Amino acid sequence: MADNDSGVTDRTEWERFHDLEAPTYDLQEYTRNAIAEVDFLIEALNLSAGESILDVACGTGRHSVELARRGYAVTGIDISAGMLAQAEAKARAAKVSVELIRANACSFCAPKQFDAAICLCEGAFGLLSSTDDPIEQPLSILRNISHSLKPGAKSLFTVLNGLRFIRSHAQADVEQQRFNPATMTAVSEVPPSDGLPPMRLVERGFIPTELDLLFRLAGMSVLNMWGGTAGNWGRRTVELDEMEIMILAENTAK
């Protein structure tokens, strides 16, 4: 595993959380559909045999390794060494090669250009550290992905549905600072475990119109927005209360 230390300075709350979660991540219900998700994304991204794919915040490599098994040239980046160690073991068990790089998606820009990119199950998108700006964080990730893609290349994202954030929080959540409607951020407190201190995790929801704008600002155009909840991906209109939105985009930058 390569370590691209651009942007990986002090461990962020999300990095610590994912390091802790890494050994059991693939036991979560929502991770069980990776094979079907890979079928879906090969078709949606219109991938041709052997093409190169950048998996941003690849986690335990459940998509990266399956794509490599099907003959694609995959590079996965992630901020969590624990998640990358799982991905490395998974690639070894599957006897495939995946380039794995430890990097922060907010600053990582690939030295080569890829045929396609994926950033799934949020990836890094909207998982904010305490110092991240809620507009600049997702925008920087999109800009870096756009720069890492060939002109016209497609990308597929699943991101937290802000419509659900709004509908699932009450005024009391705003008053008790669990939800901030100005930044579209929600806070969850993770109790101390394994001798580690409690963590305060901040995640950001997105509404479709702002996603369209963020993608345009980053040099990508949105081709489709569909329901993207893990376990229920579909070419359908986003449902108000579903967990995630899927975005299929095309790189317009030269």
Ligand SMILES: C[S@@+](CC[C@H](N)C(=O)[O-])C[C@H]1O[C@@H](n2cnc3c(N)ncnc32)[C@H](O)[C@@H]1O
């Ligand atoms: C919910 S997991 C999703 C992993 C994988 N894409 C999947 O679909 O299973 C989120 C991942 O984002 C990574 N991550 C969080 N913030 C990041 C950042 N700023 N840069 C790179 N990776 C990040 C975490 O380490 C974790 O592996």
